[in-house]
């Protein structure tokens with residue numbers, strides 16, 4: 001069968017130096033005359049990040065008629081339904097999302113309900129939407145989600161303790177505005193968790209079965225930037241070095257989003273979704289805690305891919321394997337050696353990041369209990385991300401992976 005792949009990023013990405021949000025009316029001209037509904041959260045509102053952006057909206061002739069700021073850390077069906085009802089009553093014809101992944105996914109899912117009606121559970125799965133959505137302008141305020149450029153939204157179903165995954169090309173935002181100024185007020189814990197999410201996107205997208213040369217390019221660029229920028233981004237938020245590092249992470253996060261938006265993610269995300277749904281572990285932390293186990297699991301079948309991205313991103317040096325060092329042709333032994341070295345380097349990196357940010361190093365510290373493990377394994381086994389993992393992972397192995405980082 002012919003191997004064919006395509007690369008399409010429908011979202012217009014506007015990125016650059018700090019100050020973009022207060023000066024982006026030209027980028028919003030195409031929405032002149034619309035009534036906008038803003039999805040955000042209480043923290044973003046209290047930081048005043050919206051203030052400068054309001055002047056851009058006014059200059060572009062966009063009326064902000066409704067603000068929905070009641071979005072929890074992991075948004076749910078009930079929240080999405082309330083946001084949709086509020087925007088429908090206000091007559092919104094443009095969606096704006098300013099926040100992290102939960103806020104952005106709330107806006108995407110509410111857009112479905114406003115344009116299609118019904119119950120959000122009716123729209124889970126892939127490519128089931130039949131109508132165009134309203135335009136969506138996204139301002140990501142973390143450095144991890146990638147949701148500003150993906151066609152995916154993940155929403156919690158509190159009734160059934162699972163995550164709904166909505167996948168449709170119509171969900172891709174219309175415009176993404178990347179202003180580094182929003183990263184300045186992020187606490188190191190949030191920088192660490194969200195950047196580790198982005199690193200997981202980049203590595204899983206590179207390793208999984210749907211990768212292609214175009215997604216590979218974005219994976220490598222994103223992972224290399226996160227490796228070099230994340231440690232500096234955890235420093236004094238007032239320093240120029242920290243702010244420059246955070247700006248780079250913001251762009252790397254979007255690049256990782258482009259990568260996994262095309263080639264998807266794998267077993268690490270499957271477990272992370274389950275850890276979020278069952279035990280409430282923040283998504284980025286869950287990925288950080290499971291990333292090394294996921295690499296070890298996949299090294300059995302994908303050591304060449306792990307070795308490749310390890311060397312291309314600088315986690316290990318070229319020539320670290322004996323064959324490569326002596327100039328001999330590389331082969332499976334070199335791949336295994338370089339893959340192992342990559343996994344060790346990622347493990348050291350992960351530990352350094354979590355410790356510096358004061359984050360848990362085990363699942364039990366993150367609030368997971370032993371009795372939840374079988375439930376987490378069941379949910380992870382059913383997760384759609386598993387389809388793209390290079391290896392079929394038996395429930396027994398999932399249990400071992402979770403237990404090995406439990407304490």
Ligand SMILES: [Fe+2]
Pocket residue numbers: 145197198201269283287
């Ligand atoms: Fe993620």
